[in-house]
Amino acid sequence: MTPPRKKKMNLKQRYALMTRGLDWETSYQKMDDVFPYDTFEGIKITDWSKWEDPFRLTMDAYWKYQGEKERKLYAVLDSFAQNNGQLGISDARYVNAIKLFLTGVTPLEYQAHRHFSHLGRHIRGVGPRVAAQMQSLDELRHAQTQIHTISHYNKFFDGFSEFPHMHDRVWYLSVPKSFFDDACSAGPFEFFTAISFAFEYVLTNLLFVPFMSGAAYNGDLATVTFGFSAQSDEARHMTLGIEVIKFMLEQHPDNLPIVQKWVDKWFWRGHKVLGLVAMMMDYMLPKRVMSWKEAWEIYFTEAGGALFEDLSRYGLRVPKYADIATEEAEHISHQNWAIFYQYTQAAGFHTWIPGDDELDWLSEKYPNTFDKYYRPRFEMWREMEAKGERFYNNALPQLCQTCQIPMGYTEPGDPTKIGFRSSIYKDERYHFCSQGCKDIFDDEPEKFSQAWLPVHQIFQGNCGGADLSDVLKWYHMDQGIDNMDYTGSPDQKQWDAWQAARKKVAG
Amino acid sequence: MKLTATGVPVFTVERLTSGIKRQIPLEEKAAMSIDIKTMNVEPKRQTFAHVARRLGSDTTASRYEEGVYDLQATTHFHYRPIWGPEYWTFDEGRTAIKMKDWYVFKDPRQFYYGTYTVTRANMHQTTDRNFAFEEKRNMLANIDEEWREMIVKYLIPLRHYEWGANMNACAVSDAGYGAALTSAMIFTTGDRLGIAQILSRIGIALSEGDGELLDQAKQEWMEADAWQGVRKAIEDSLVVKDWFEILLAQFLVMDGMVYPLVYNHFDTEGQKHGAAALSILCEFMVDWSAEHNRWVDAVVKAAVKESDENRALLSDWYGKWRNIMREALQPQAAMVLGDGGEAVLNEVCEQLDARASKLGLTL
Ligand SMILES: [Fe+2]
Ligand SMILES: [Fe+2]
Numbered sequence: 001m002t003p004p005r006k007k008k009m010n011l012k013q014r015y016a017l018m019t020r021g022l023d024w025e026t027s028y029q030k031m032d033d034v035f036p037y038d039t040f041e042g043i044k045i046t047d048w049s050k051w052e053d054p055f056r057l058t059m060d061a062y063w064k065y066q067g068e069k070e071r072k073l074y075a076v077l078d079s080f081a082q083n084n085g086q087l088g089i090s091d092a093r094y095v096n097a098i099k100l101f102l103t104g105v106t107p108l109e110y111q112a113h114r115h116f117s118h119l120g121r122h123i124r125g126v127g128p129r130v131a132a133q134m135q136s137l138d139e140l141r142h143a144q145t146q147i148h149t150i151s152h153y154n155k156f157f158d159g160f161s162e163f164p165h166m167h168d169r170v171w172y173l174s175v176p177k178s179f180f181d182d183a184c185s186a187g188p189f190e191f192f193t194a195i196s197f198a199f200e201y202v203l204t205n206l207l208f209v210p211f212m213s214g215a216a217y218n219g220d221l222a223t224v225t226f227g228f229s230a231q232s233d234e235a236r237h238m239t240l241g242i243e244v245i246k247f248m249l250e251q252h253p254d255n256l257p258i259v260q261k262w263v264d265k266w267f268w269r270g271h272k273v274l275g276l277v278a279m280m281m282d283y284m285l286p287k288r289v290m291s292w293k294e295a296w297e298i299y300f301t302e303a304g305g306a307l308f309e310d311l312s313r314y315g316l317r318v319p320k321y322a323d324i325a326t327e328e329a330e331h332i333s334h335q336n337w338a339i340f341y342q343y344t345q346a347a348g349f350h351t352w353i354p355g356d357d358e359l360d361w362l363s364e365k366y367p368n369t370f371d372k373y374y375r376p377r378f379e380m381w382r383e384m385e386a387k388g389e390r391f392y393n394n395a396l397p398q399l400c401q402t403c404q405i406p407m408g409y410t411e412p413g414d415p416t417k418i419g420f421r422s423s424i425y426k427d428e429r430y431h432f433c434s435q436g437c438k439d440i441f442d443d444e445p446e447k448f449s450q451a452w453l454p455v456h457q458i459f460q461g462n463c464g465g466a467d468l469s470d471v472l473k474w475y476h477m478d479q480g481i482d483n484m485d486y487t488g489s490p491d492q493k494q495w496d497a498w499q500a501a502r503k504k505v506a507g
Numbered sequence: 508m509k510l511t512a513t514g515v516p517v518f519t520v521e522r523l524t525s526g527i528k529r530q531i532p533l534e535e536k537a538a539m540s541i542d543i544k545t546m547n548v549e550p551k552r553q554t555f556a557h558v559a560r561r562l563g564s565d566t567t568a569s570r571y572e573e574g575v576y577d578l579q580a581t582t583h584f585h586y587r588p589i590w591g592p593e594y595w596t597f598d599e600g601r602t603a604i605k606m607k608d609w610y611v612f613k614d615p616r617q618f619y620y621g622t623y624t625v626t627r628a629n630m631h632q633t634t635d636r637n638f639a640f641e642e643k644r645n646m647l648a649n650i651d652e653e654w655r656e657m658i659v660k661y662l663i664p665l666r667h668y669e670w671g672a673n674m675n676a677c678a679v680s681d682a683g684y685g686a687a688l689t690s691a692m693i694f695t696t697g698d699r700l701g702i703a704q705i706l707s708r709i710g711i712a713l714s715e716g717d718g719e720l721l722d723q724a725k726q727e728w729m730e731a732d733a734w735q736g737v738r739k740a741i742e743d744s745l746v747v748k749d750w751f752e753i754l755l756a757q758f759l760v761m762d763g764m765v766y767p768l769v770y771n772h773f774d775t776e777g778q779k780h781g782a783a784a785l786s787i788l789c790e791f792m793v794d795w796s797a798e799h800n801r802w803v804d805a806v807v808k809a810a811v812k813e814s815d816e817n818r819a820l821l822s823d824w825y826g827k828w829r830n831i832m833r834e835a836l837q838p839q840a841a842m843v844l845g846d847g848g849e850a851v852l853n854e855v856c857e858q859l860d861a862r863a864s865k866l867g868l869t870l
Contacts, residue, residue: 008716017718018707019700022670024729028742037590059701060631067628070621084548110578110686114597117680117693130700133677136693141620144574144690148621151573155550162556164577178585184596185588452583476556490551498548 015056020049023126035124041187043259044252048125051247054239055131062134066141069229073145076225081152087502090218091286092157092495093486096349098223099159100280101211102150103348104176107167109143112136115184115191123188128247131240135196138233149226157491159349162476166348169463170475171454172276172340173348175404178451179273183266185447189248190262196241198266202307204234205299206274210281210289217287249314256315261443267319268436271328272403278333279340282362283354291365296329321436324412330366331415334374339408341381342393345468348477350486353382373415390485394468396455401430402437402448409433425449561610574619576610578686601682602751604810604817609685611809615801623694627701630791634705637787638712646784647712654780655713661773661843662785663710663724664734668765669703671741675757682750691802695758698799702792709788733842736835737765740828751810752824758803760828763859764836766796772851773843804866811867822869829859 009017026034038045057065079085089095113136120133154160167173183194212227248255278292300322308318337351344351354362359378362370384391397406411417421438422431425445432438441448457463464474477483486492553559554568557577562568584595594600599609618626641647650658673696680692707721714720728734740761747753770793774786811818833856840848860870 009711009718013718014711017711017721018704021707021718021721021725022666022700022703024667024725026742026745027729028739029746034742034745040590058704059697060634060704062697063624063627063631063701066620067624070624074621087548107578107580111580111596113693114579114681114689117677117689117696118682120696121674121677121681133673133693133696133700136677136680137620137697140690140693143578144570144620147573147578148570151554154555155552156548158551160555161552164557164580168580168582174583174585177580177583181585181596185586185590187590447586447589450587451585457583494551501547 011056015053015058018058019053019056019130020126023129031124035122037122038124038188041189041258043189043248043255045125045248046251048127050250051125051127052243053127053131054243055236057134057236062137065232066137069232070141070145073225073229074148077149077152077222080222080225085221086153086156087498088219088221092491093284093350093352094214094218094220094286095153095157095491096159096486097211097214097280097284098150098153098220099157099349100276100284102146102160103163103166103170104173104276105207106143106146106150107164108176108180109139109146111180111184112139112195113143115195118184119188119191128192128240128244131236135237135240138237141233142230145226145229149222152222156494158478158489159482159491165476169454170348170477171346171399171458172405174452174454175276176273178404179269182269182447189244189258192241192244193248193259193262194266194269196237197245198263199270200234200237201241201245202267202304203270203274203300204238205303206295207277208234209299210277210292210295213289214281214285217289218285245311245316246314249311249316260316263316264320265440265443268321268325268434268440269403271325272405272433272437275332275336275405278329279336282333282365283337283358288361291362292333293329293366296326301326320439324434324436327412328409330369331373331410334362334366334370335408335410336405338374338377339397339406342391343397343406344484345392346472346475346477346483348475348482350484350489350491352486353378353385369415396458398431399453399455400433400437401451401453402432402440404451404453405433407431407433569617570621571614571617571619575614575686575690579684579689597684599684601684602749603820604749604751604813606684606810606813606817610687611813612685612687612691612806614687614691615805616798618691618694620690627698630794631701634788634791637790638708641712641784641788646787649781649784650777651780651782654777654782657780657843658713658777658782658785659710659720659724660727660731660733661839662769663706663713663720664728664731665765665769666703666706666710666721667725667728668737668741669699669706671745672757672762673699673703675744675753678745679750679754683754688806692754695799698795702795705788705791709785712788733838736838737832740831740835743831751821755807755821755824756828758799759807759863760825760859761832762796762799762803763862764832764855766792767855767858768836768840768852770796772840772855776844804862807868808866818867818869825863825868826870829856829863 025031032039086095116132116136116139120129120136123129123132150160167177183191186194208227208230212224215223215227245259248259281289281292281295304322305318308316340347341351341353359375363375366374381391397408399405400407407418407420409419411419419434420431421433421435422429423438423442423445424430425441426449428449430441430445430449432441454463458466458471464470469479472479472483481490553565554562554573555576556565558568558572559565561576562572579597581597584597588594588596599605616622616626647655676692676695676699680689680696683689683692710721710724711718728738744753744756744761747756770789774782774789777785807821811821833852836852836855837848840852842848844851864870
């Protein structure tokens, strides 16, 4: 008999042995050849071992914890489908918010899976590499659980069915797609800054809280459950985001200006992409959670303010143009919804003019801007609709070369004047919606001049043809089914029939 | 959102919870279930259009099919990666293997994230039980002293081999084409980290609770002659550019020799030295490898079947890596099995060759 085991390690030591000790300094191949991508951006890392693992999760714990969450989630999804949970939502207009989510966001979750695999293979430090691998798994989870959650809606509503095809082609979906393409085509440290820090740490609550509490308020039990289930993943991702930033800033003083430039860039990119969420929140939820402006105040101005105060000890300052973005929070949702209303014929979800109570809510939530600039326009469009002259914009809009949103945004300080900037690069003129977007282009003109701009592509004949009907066919959008106003849509007819049947049963 | 003590903002759970409370009051829910039974609620379609096209008609699709098919973007990328402008982010050109359809690489296990994690959690529950069983009876103490030293030489250094395999799986998940392949490969990435950690646990158990033997085993991996061939093969695979070659080299050839050699033949040898406990602790790897080989075989077979060009290329790679590994494992076999090593290694190679020809490779 040998004596019983005597030595006990603490968790940190044990985790270090289980994970950190696994890698080695290669000698048959040069380390720089094994890890070719983690130096060219100019970020200086002097000691990878200084990386603090934000969560010490061994693989078996990961499987156990995540497997448990999956069991619970799929039990809810199964019962949602069995009980026709779609009948419990507030109103069928709500479904358009999840159409936007599945076509715009879900494919990005998959892209995130891929690029975290890129980092999980190519970052030299073993700590961040393992964290990236687990995030790659998580992001695949998000893509798949979103598809499985929304799969049931797809059976009953239009606009979901061609989501990957649409994501690669449709004009407004190039906004989120190019955002993520931008991050994936950047170096690994910029990707970390863009996605893990700027998006997942600074701005994530502005994506998740609106969608998930929007789902809760509107009776969408399936999406709420998915959102809850993803929350603990997100908490890990946020922790990774802040750790990366601190690590870069602590490793070398030369890293600060590079990181600051990325923070400025990705804050602005994120702000523009989130304009779609702003519109969803203020216009597409039949039961509203809070206004975009309120969300921006809580989640960016207050929380972000505290964060950047905390980070100021590293010399990092609040992102450039944060003040302008805050001013735009008074406008962006109204301007975006107006764009989609005008181009409803080419949208993969339904649009509508808010009802009177909804207009009143907007007036109340936006006392500085709504009555003055936006309500009159919506009321005018409503009158035109009543006269049978529903307004469609048949001219293709000019897109911002950077964020790819139609140039409908106004100047800071003057909401009556459309913002407009341009730059010349290699004898070509490029157009921008804002100074923020122009700065980003001017810093990397070679990259941003490559953008696949949907409107240019239509003009060049690369999108199925010159007529709207050709383009819609190429988008796999069914005229009169997937696009146009909610009123008169098959979605509406079906919903009204369900409601009528329900009344009859209730007697 | 709240700031915690560490300054980390967290989701405001109360906000979401309050939202949940507000939705569908109970009475309304009860009323709902009545009308649902009597109402005619017919689906407009059974699945997504891209899935229906693949299934041949709009019919019920599995969660695997909906979760994998056509998930990867294929066109209209915006910017060439600045870290490698020769390809788009997702680009078929990243391998010389050519496929008309990258979704023929269906996973015979039908793993999507949910089924994957639940399967592994169950498997690892058994592993945990095995470790507890061993610890309770202190079974590792029954192993002969000289064989314990042998275990530190042949088994524990494999945690670094597993880490190499983890990197290779992650490389395919990064550079591969199509969600069918990349999802399976990130699962394997997790598997190999998990296996490396099981091996670490065995090392810690053998050290009676500390990392001494892990350090010793790492030194073996870095310096012992018996390991240098394998370490070189792994390091060489880490700089291979073609991801399909990585897939074949690591998961068909290297694993195809290392796993039977170590977890079958070396383990059998250990039985003579009181190492029964070790077989129990390695059960995960044996089960995992049998399962994973089904995926490997399905993928290689589909790629070979596609064209003669693919077959020729894959056969070349197979021959190249097979010979490298045959030679690399020779000192291992000799170290553990002595004079019998050569015959065993031949047997392992013959079996792998037989498997390869069944997959359509020309040897
Ligand atoms: Fe995600
Ligand atoms: Fe812009």
